[in-house]
Amino acid sequence: MTPSFLLVLVPLLPLLAALATVIGGRRLGPRAHLPAVVGIAAAAVVALSLLVVTARSRGSAETPRPVDMVTTLWQWATVDDAYAPAHDSHAAVPGTAVGEDAYSARPFSISIAMRLDPLTATMLVIITSVGLLVAIYSIGYMHDDPGYPRFFALVAMFVFSMSMLVAASNFLLVYVFWEAVGACSYLLIGFWFQKPEAAKAAKKAFLVNRIGDFGLAVGVFLLWLTYGTLDFHDTLSPDGTILPGILGQTRLADVSGYVGGIVGTAICLLLLLAACGKSAQLPLHVWLPDAMEGPTPASALIHAATMVTAGVYLVARSAPLFMACPGALVTVSIIGTTTALVAALIGTVQNDLKRVLAYSTISQLGYMFACLGTGTLLGFTAAIFHLLTHAFFKALLFLGAGSVMHSMGGVIDMRRFGGLRKLMPITATTFLIGSLALAGIAPFAGFFSKDEILASLHSKGWPDVHHSTENGHHAMIPELPSALSHSGTMHDVGYRGVSNYDNHSSSHQTSDVVGLDALNQPAVWKALFWMALVTAGLTAFYTFRAVFMTFTGPLRIPDEAGDHAHESPSVMTTPLLILAIPATFIGFILFTTDGLAHFLAATPSFTTPSIVKTATASVFHWDLAIQGTLAAALGIVIAAVGHLGRRSDGPQLERWLGPVRPFLEHRMFIDQLYAAVIVKPIEAIAFLAAIFDRSFIDRSVRFVAHLPLALGSVVRQLQSGLLQRYALAGVIGVLAIIVFLAWRL
Amino acid sequence: MTTLILLGTALALLQNGLVVGAILFSLGLIGILSRRNLIVMFLSAELMLQGISVSLVAWSRYHGDFGGHVLVIFVLSVAACEAAIALVFVLQAFTRTGRLDSAAWQTLREATLDRSVDHEIPSLDTSTPSFPRLTPAGRSPDTDEHAGMQRDHV
Numbered sequence: 085m086t087p088s089f090l091l092v093l094v095p096l097l098p099l100l101a102a103l104a105t106v107i108g109g110r111r112l113g114p115r116a117h118l119p120a121v122v123g124i125a126a127a128a129v130v131a132l133s134l135l136v137v138t139a140r141s142r143g144s145a146e147t148p149r150p151v152d153m154v155t156t157l158w159q160w161a162t163v164d165d166a167y168a169p170a171h172d173s174h175a176a177v178p179g180t181a182v183g184e185d186a187y188s189a190r191p192f193s194i195s196i197a198m199r200l201d202p203l204t205a206t207m208l209v210i211i212t213s214v215g216l217l218v219a220i221y222s223i224g225y226m227h228d229d230p231g232y233p234r235f236f237a238l239v240a241m242f243v244f245s246m247s248m249l250v251a252a253s254n255f256l257l258v259y260v261f262w263e264a265v266g267a268c269s270y271l272l273i274g275f276w277f278q279k280p281e282a283a284k285a286a287k288k289a290f291l292v293n294r295i296g297d298f299g300l301a302v303g304v305f306l307l308w309l310t311y312g313t314l315d316f317h318d319t320l321s322p323d324g325t326i327l328p329g330i331l332g333q334t335r336l337a338d339v340s341g342y343v344g345g346i347v348g349t350a351i352c353l354l355l356l357l358a359a360c361g362k363s364a365q366l367p368l369h370v371w372l373p374d375a376m377e378g379p380t381p382a383s384a385l386i387h388a389a390t391m392v393t394a395g396v397y398l399v400a401r402s403a404p405l406f407m408a409c410p411g412a413l414v415t416v417s418i419i420g421t422t423t424a425l426v427a428a429l430i431g432t433v434q435n436d437l438k439r440v441l442a443y444s445t446i447s448q449l450g451y452m453f454a455c456l457g458t459g460t461l462l463g464f465t466a467a468i469f470h471l472l473t474h475a476f477f478k479a480l481l482f483l484g485a486g487s488v489m490h491s492m493g494g495v496i497d498m499r500r501f502g503g504l505r506k507l508m509p510i511t512a513t514t515f516l517i518g519s520l521a522l523a524g525i526a527p528f529a530g531f532f533s534k535d536e537i538l539a540s541l542h543s544k545g546w547p548d549v550h551h552s553t554e555n556g557h558h559a560m561i562p563e564l565p566s567a568l569s570h571s572g573t574m575h576d577v578g579y580r581g582v583s584n585y586d587n588h589s590s591s592h593q594t595s596d597v598v599g600l601d602a603l604n605q606p607a608v609w610k611a612l613f614w615m616a617l618v619t620a621g622l623t624a625f626y627t628f629r630a631v632f633m634t635f636t637g638p639l640r641i642p643d644e645a646g647d648h649a650h651e652s653p654s655v656m657t658t659p660l661l662i663l664a665i666p667a668t669f670i671g672f673i674l675f676t677t678d679g680l681a682h683f684l685a686a687t688p689s690f691t692t693p694s695i696v697k698t699a700t701a702s703v704f705h706w707d708l709a710i711q712g713t714l715a716a717a718l719g720i721v722i723a724a725v726g727h728l729g730r731r732s733d734g735p736q737l738e739r740w741l742g743p744v745r746p747f748l749e750h751r752m753f754i755d756q757l758y759a760a761v762i763v764k765p766i767e768a769i770a771f772l773a774a775i776f777d778r779s780f781i782d783r784s785v786r787f788v789a790h791l792p793l794a795l796g797s798v799v800r801q802l803q804s805g806l807l808q809r810y811a812l813a814g815v816i817g818v819l820a821i822i823v824f825l826a827w828r829l
Numbered sequence: 830m831t832t833l834i835l836l837g838t839a840l841a842l843l844q845n846g847l848v849v850g851a852i853l854f855s856l857g858l859i860g861i862l863s864r865r866n867l868i869v870m871f872l873s874a875e876l877m878l879q880g881i882s883v884s885l886v887a888w889s890r891y892h893g894d895f896g897g898h899v900l901v902i903f904v905l906s907v908a909a910c911e912a913a914i915a916l917v918f919v920l921q922a923f924t925r926t927g928r929l930d931s932a933a934w935q936t937l938r939e940a941t942l943d944r945s946v947d948h949e950i951p952s953l954d955t956s957t958p959s960f961p962r963l964t965p966a967g968r969s970p971d972t973d974e975h976a977g978m979q980r981d982h983v
Contacts, residue, residue: 805935807931811861815858
């Protein structure tokens, strides 16, 4: 079993499961979950083995090398000589010097290629393992639902699409599966399509995502125009020369391999727009809270753990592109941090348990973007680290919320129940563990990943402190994984490249057309750091507000629950218990061993010289840890003061917010703003268009339709039904012919 | 000279034949355009056919070519067949409407047009005619009811 075969197996098994469920789901009846659970479980095992394979081929810790295994399945849609730029294009696009032959005419062919590298292996493990636990949980949660087979078919389909998205080695394939996960998300949000809110939410998610997808499409077009290929990996052209892929070793090693300036910034901002749509970042975040209308397991899998992290994955994957555009990078951070803060603020006053978690997801994704934008190796690995821990503890929280909802008869408003810790001890305990992880309390997973995020922001805001305390980053370089460490000679080229890159990027900073690069200065990063720290406190507050309102105080059960308010069946609590294990330990293990950071550093995208030179030794920042923990503790204390032991429908702490509270409760009126600025004008245009359509276009069509009728009403007079008239007409006709012929003769 | 005279008589013969044919044709045409009785219209059509036949014979004789004669024989035989078919149609039309008036078929006109009326046909006398009857006399004959119910031979 070669790694490439295993790699194909990961998406293939869920795909087969989905097809089997589609074909035989009704026949399987209450056992319709079997294909999906078995298929995803097998895929999870294969993904774990791939993780081992990748880790082994990374080389020893002393001489790490980038891991990049590409499996090309087949070529699709080959067009010869599609890319034939003018001869002076080399001069027109600055910073593209990957050999002259890179700019000769070349075919456009989409290679259906899958890649295996540390980033992909990590993502595959997250997707399949969370997917498996969610699928098992759904057996209990979705039982007796009329759409039972449909649900499992969609979940398996989603796991297939998502694993293809992270395994694709081509921007066009990424686009295809970007759309595929969006479609699965749409279908799962609208799973109960008889509910008008669910149908509306699905439509909203799809339309808002369309804006991001537009960005991805245009970004891919620009990438093709700029780089002449869409492949991540290097390919061999028929004449034996190497065509450098966008994220291939050749271009990564080249100091001027990436386009900066206005073209590069445009590409990066378009990719960022796509990421904002999928990962619900600030202007486009409105769909995610509404997406909670879907079944809770789908929310846990798609709208918390995996699909929404696709944007983070995309930015991390395209890291070298962003590195060439400092302005775009700082934009990523600004959007991320602002989103984190805004979503956390809104989350503090939500009363719907799932919506609190939804805003928390937006906020945590904002964290990931914040540290992606730092453009340091620490930042990129911290984002993936947080992605990993967040996937587990947020899936745990969502499944816990689903368990509460299941036993409360579908009620999810926290003001209507309370004191459930005696009633559902397993759910309460695991939910508490998830909350501690989310709040960032010391031994739990979220603490370590959040600490790394704060550290990456801090190192940009106070660069001097980090350089002096960390022994200088120059001393670290020889230990670092590098794209160029295949051989000694390449090494030398690489270090010359680093210095070249410095000149290169600085020249671009001066020629910054967009004006975004001006934001890349310590003062901005300091502000972002403080925003992130405030967000950490807010996160702890809203999380524990939810915990206290749901699980403490006197026992209250809504009428809808009836007499079956009880702990969920073991098929639902077992996934909770399993998820609680990584939510507790994975952060500590990965941080102390530093395994994930070293592992991810072998990802080709992170081995470009501009990223490698930002590498620092992994140091536990006591000061930052204390600051973060203090913020979280403060949040928890305030939540305890306001909500611990109180009746959950009693007066709430947030009433002290005064006029700010309705502002936050209405989600900062962003939906209303969109309605006023975009929806209403479009409706007005549609209204005018309808009038124009009916009064002008329809009328002209009807006029044309009336012409033959009018002509017919004249000719119709001839059909009198009188034989003599017909005979006369015949005679006259014959006479006319005779006269005509006589005239001619 | 004799040839000229001969030619003159041949021309005169052709002329006469053609005039008779034309008269027959015109009579038929007038008949078919002016009469409403289906049978009379059919007869008029036959008249037109015979007019053509006469002129064919006239031309045939003038040219000394028997092709025209042969054609006329064909026309006659075909006309005989056609007459049978046409009379069947007329009969069917009569059974449908109960009258031979071709104007009865103007119900096939466009729905939006008005009915054209020139002379209303007097409505048929639908009352059963009363025939003279003899006064019943003598005794009523014996009838074997049982025998009436059965057939004694096939």
